[in-house]
Amino acid sequence: MEDNRRKTPKRYGKVQIQKDILKQQGIVLPTQYTLLKLAKVKTLNSTISYRCISDHFKGTSKVSDDNHQKIQEAADTFIKSIEAILS
Numbered sequence: 001m002e003d004n005r006r007k008t009p010k011r012y013g014k015v016q017i018q019k020d021i022l023k024q025q026g027i028v029l030p031t032q033y034t035l036l037k038l039a040k041v042k043t044l045n046s047t048i049s050y051r052c053i054s055d056h057f058k059g060t061s062k063v064s065d066d067n068h069q070k071i072q073e074a075a076d077t078f079i080k081s082i083e084a085i086l087s
Contacts, residue, residue, distance in 0.1 A: 014039050041078075 017032050048071060051062035
């Protein structure tokens with residue numbers, strides 16, 4: 001007996017999403033749009049993390065105290081919103 005269900009890929013990155021959008025004549029599916037937005041969040045997270053780690057260990061001032069507060073508030077909002085969806 002053959003299982004015709006598609007296996008879920010471990011990764012569905014920006015390049016593959018863009019290729020799929022082209023195959024769909026430029027129509028972006030909600031899931032694809034969400035994944036692209038999450039990729040942007042991931043990139044921003046990496047940048048902020050690097051700058052904060054640099055500030056902590058190298059004594060630099062790449063992120064101001066005011067910006068730390070803004071980042072924390074944005075993170076709290078994001079976390080609360082996403083946790084509500086996932087629960």
